[in-house]
Amino acid sequence: xxxxxxxxxxxxxxxxxxxxxxxxxxxxxxxxxxxxxxxxxxxxxxxxxxxxxxxxxxxxxxxxxxxxxxxxxxxxxxxxxxxxxxxxxxxxxxxxxxxxxxxxxxxxxxxxxxxxxxxxxxxxxxxxxxxxxxxxxxxxxxxxxxxxxxxxxxxxxxxxxxxxxxxxxxxxxxxxxxxxxxxxxxxxxxxxxxxxxxxxxxxxxxxxxxxxxxxxxxxxxxxxxxxxxxxxxxxxxxxxxxxxxxxxxxxxxxxxxxxxxxxx
Amino acid sequence: xxxxxxxxxxxxxxxxxxxxxxxxxxxxxxxxxxxxxxxxxxxxxxxxxxxxxxxxxxxxxxxxxxxxxxxxxxxxxxxxxxxxxxxxxxxxxxxxxxxxxxxxxxxxxxxxxxxxxxxxxxxxxxxxxxxxxxxxxxxxxxxxxxxxxxxxxxxxxxxxxxxxxxxxxxxxxxxxxxxxxxxxxxxxxxxxxxxxxxxxxxxxxxxxxxxxxxxxxxxxxxxxxxxxxxxxxxxxxxxxxxxxxxxxxxxxxxxxxxxxxxxx
Numbered sequence: 001x002x003x004x005x006x007x008x009x010x011x012x013x014x015x016x017x018x019x020x021x022x023x024x025x026x027x028x029x030x031x032x033x034x035x036x037x038x039x040x041x042x043x044x045x046x047x048x049x050x051x052x053x054x055x056x057x058x059x060x061x062x063x064x065x066x067x068x069x070x071x072x073x074x075x076x077x078x079x080x081x082x083x084x085x086x087x088x089x090x091x092x093x094x095x096x097x098x099x100x101x102x103x104x105x106x107x108x109x110x111x112x113x114x115x116x117x118x119x120x121x122x123x124x125x126x127x128x129x130x131x132x133x134x135x136x137x138x139x140x141x142x143x144x145x146x147x148x149x150x151x152x153x154x155x156x157x158x159x160x161x162x163x164x165x166x167x168x169x170x171x172x173x174x175x176x177x178x179x180x181x182x183x184x185x186x187x188x189x190x191x192x193x194x195x196x197x198x199x200x201x202x203x204x205x206x207x208x209x210x211x212x213x214x215x216x217x218x219x220x221x222x223x224x225x226x227x228x229x230x231x232x233x234x235x236x237x238x239x240x241x242x243x244x245x246x247x248x249x250x251x252x253x254x255x256x257x258x259x260x261x262x263x264x
Numbered sequence: 265x266x267x268x269x270x271x272x273x274x275x276x277x278x279x280x281x282x283x284x285x286x287x288x289x290x291x292x293x294x295x296x297x298x299x300x301x302x303x304x305x306x307x308x309x310x311x312x313x314x315x316x317x318x319x320x321x322x323x324x325x326x327x328x329x330x331x332x333x334x335x336x337x338x339x340x341x342x343x344x345x346x347x348x349x350x351x352x353x354x355x356x357x358x359x360x361x362x363x364x365x366x367x368x369x370x371x372x373x374x375x376x377x378x379x380x381x382x383x384x385x386x387x388x389x390x391x392x393x394x395x396x397x398x399x400x401x402x403x404x405x406x407x408x409x410x411x412x413x414x415x416x417x418x419x420x421x422x423x424x425x426x427x428x429x430x431x432x433x434x435x436x437x438x439x440x441x442x443x444x445x446x447x448x449x450x451x452x453x454x455x456x457x458x459x460x461x462x463x464x465x466x467x468x469x470x471x472x473x474x475x476x477x478x479x480x481x482x483x484x485x486x487x488x489x490x491x492x493x494x495x496x497x498x499x500x501x502x503x504x505x506x507x508x509x510x511x512x513x514x515x516x517x518x519x520x521x522x523x524x525x526x527x528x
Contacts, residue, residue: 049376050314050341056471057460077314079377083458088472109389111507112313113343125373125455156522163516165453166509168523184526186508189429191389194347196321207320208352223528236526238519240509243375244450245430245502252427255502258420259432262448262500264487 007033007095007158010123012081013102014044014115017062017073021101024143025133026066028150029098032158035069036094038085040078040115045104047077047115049122059084078119086126096158097123100133101150103140107171107225108190108214111239117169124167124241129157131167136229137174145178149234153182165241173229182234188224189217271297271359271422274387276345277366278308278379281326281337285365288407289397290330292414293362296422299333300358302349304342304379309368311341311379313386323348342383350390360422361387364397365414367404371435371489372454372478375503381433388431388505393421395431400493401438409442413498417446429505437493446498452488453481 009029013022017039029035038059057076064071072089074081082097102116111117116132123130131153135146149172157168173179193215196208216226225235248254273293277286281303293299302323321340328335336353338345346361366380375381380396387394395417399410417434426432437443457479460472480490489499512518 046315046317048311048313048315048343048382050312051310051377051474053310053474056463056465056473058469058471060469079312083474084460084472087458087460088462109505112385112389112505113315118312121376125376127455156520160520160522163509163513163519165516166513166519182526183528184523185528187506189506191391194351196348196351198352199320201320205322205324207322208348209320210315210317210347236523238509238523239507240513241373241376242451242453243503243507245504249427249430249504252429255427255430256420256424258424259448259500259502262446264447264449 008090008092009033009035009096009098010085010090010094011035011037012078012099012119013039014047014078015103016040016043017071019103020141021103021135021143023065025098025101025150026069028147029154030066030068032154033095036090037069038072038074038081038089040081041073041075044077044115046113047118048113049079049118050077051079052076057084059089078115079122082119082122094128096154097128097130098133098154101143101146102134104134104138105136105171105229106132106134106169107229107235108188111169111187120167121241124165127164129162131157131170133170135172135174140174146172149182153236166238169237169239171225171229171235173232179232179234182236183228184236185223185225185228187237188221188226190226191215191217272354272356273297273299274349274354274358274361275299275301276342276363276383277303278311278342279367280304280307281335283367284405285367285399285407287329289362289365289414290333292411293418294330294332296418297359300354301333302336302338302345302353304345305337305339308341308379310377311382312377313343313382314341315343316340321348323353342379343386346383346386358392360418361392361394362397362418365407365410366398368398368402369400369435369493370396370398370433371493371499372452375433375451384431385505388429391428393426395421395434397434399436399438404438410436413446417500430502433501433503435489435493435499437496443496443498446500447492448500449487449489449492451501452485452490454490455479455481
């Protein structure tokens with residue numbers, strides 16, 4: 001295969017261009033195609049699909065720690081990175097967008113707050129098969145356990161594609177023994193306790209720091225992402241861009257009659 | 265009904281505590297219950313469901329322009345505002361969360377980038393019936409056309425509730441003649457062109473400003489939000505918090521076999 005026949009793979013994340021998870025993902029992708037990473041110039045965890053509406057966006061090439069891969073840093077959110085990559089950095093449409101490897105879990109409702117998944121959803125919005133990878137440890141230094149799953153899932157997605165408007169959310173349990181199984185599951189129902197730690201500043205005014213704890217509302221459900229990662233199994237959830245609810249949501253109930261009657 | 269029996273209604277938005285759309289919404293809600301607004305201290309358009317992970321959050325009461333409603337400003341995102349309201353501002357769980365009235369449309373994929381809808385989704389994550397209201401004009405000054413729909417949809421939602429994990433996204437066409445009809449529809453399939461304007465700074469470095477244009481990919485589909493607002497009709501979409509895709513997505517196709525085979 002000549003160099004120009006290789007698929008172009010865009011890599012991004014939310015932990016910044018200096019994150020080990022990003023470098024690991026870039027390195028693995030060089031085995032599958034031409035790799036360009038566009039990543040935030042500072043940590044952007046929790047940014048979801050936030051975009052910069054009025055600010056001046058800058059994107060500069062920087063030294064890549066991975067042979068054969070280019071690295072750009074951008075002063076925006078993860079979603080900005082993907083938008084700017086598509087517009088101003090890449091010379092052709094990528095065949096695949098991969099994001100991560102995130103330092104920390106993105107199971108369940110966390111997919112909504114995750115900048116790494118925000119970037120994957122944005123790739124999906126451009127009609128490109130997109131995958132977000134996360135390792136379930138915020139202080140992760142050992143990405144070895146994720147590597148075989150990153151390789152396999154990326155290769156299969158390059159080969160078979162994904163339906164329009166669907167991207168994948170892959171969570172890998174951290175630490176040894178490394179996982180040997182992956183499972184196609186759904187988001188676990190859960191919520192954050194949303195506790196804040198209260199402090200008093202030097203001028204006697206209160207301020208707060210987020211210290212929420214995630215609560216799994218169905219801890220016995222084996223077909224969920226959170227169950228998998230707590231049992232040493234890699235979880236794969238297919239996530240949809242369109243958030244329109246069906247009239248009847250399993251485990252939630254039917255929409256109210258006044259609303260259903262307004263349908264044409 | 266004594267004062268303490270009145271439902272508590274939390275109001276938020278992304279256009280800041282100074283926005284006319286917020287004040288209009290606060291005023292209408294005083295007809296239905298006790299009103300507390302917690303709103304960003306500066307514009308937060310495009311922040312989606314972004315949260316502040318490490319920053320010091322502050323929330324202060326400020327003068328309310330609406331009699332009978334309290335107003336707090338917060339230095340975080342719209343989603344932060346709802347989280348902090350629940351934790352540190354409100355004295356009981358609200359019966360309703362309403363956000364907006366947004367200055368600008370939040371139809372179709374824009375629901376993902378919208379801070380106003382982010383706040384509504386966050387209310388929904390707390391298990392509270394939640395509605396985001398938007399007027400389809402960024403420079404909106406005339407919210408009169410939205411008022412009857414804000415009143416009706418809020419009252420009906422207070423009365424009948426919503427299924428767990430579902431919130432409403434209401435878009436009102438701007439200007440006269442004011443709309444007389446509302447319709448329960450789905451998100452329109454569409455995308456942003458994501459053009460950027462390129463500039464050169466005084467040090468000869470490029471920077472970019474977002475100037476995307478929304479492209480409706482199914483302009484004839486009368487059962488969509490974008491069609492409605494372009495035909496003078498108020499759109500209501502039920503949006504789900506859980507983004508797990510079904511195995512077969514209408515108009516998109518089936519998930520790949522390799523993935524389906526990994527299901528238990």
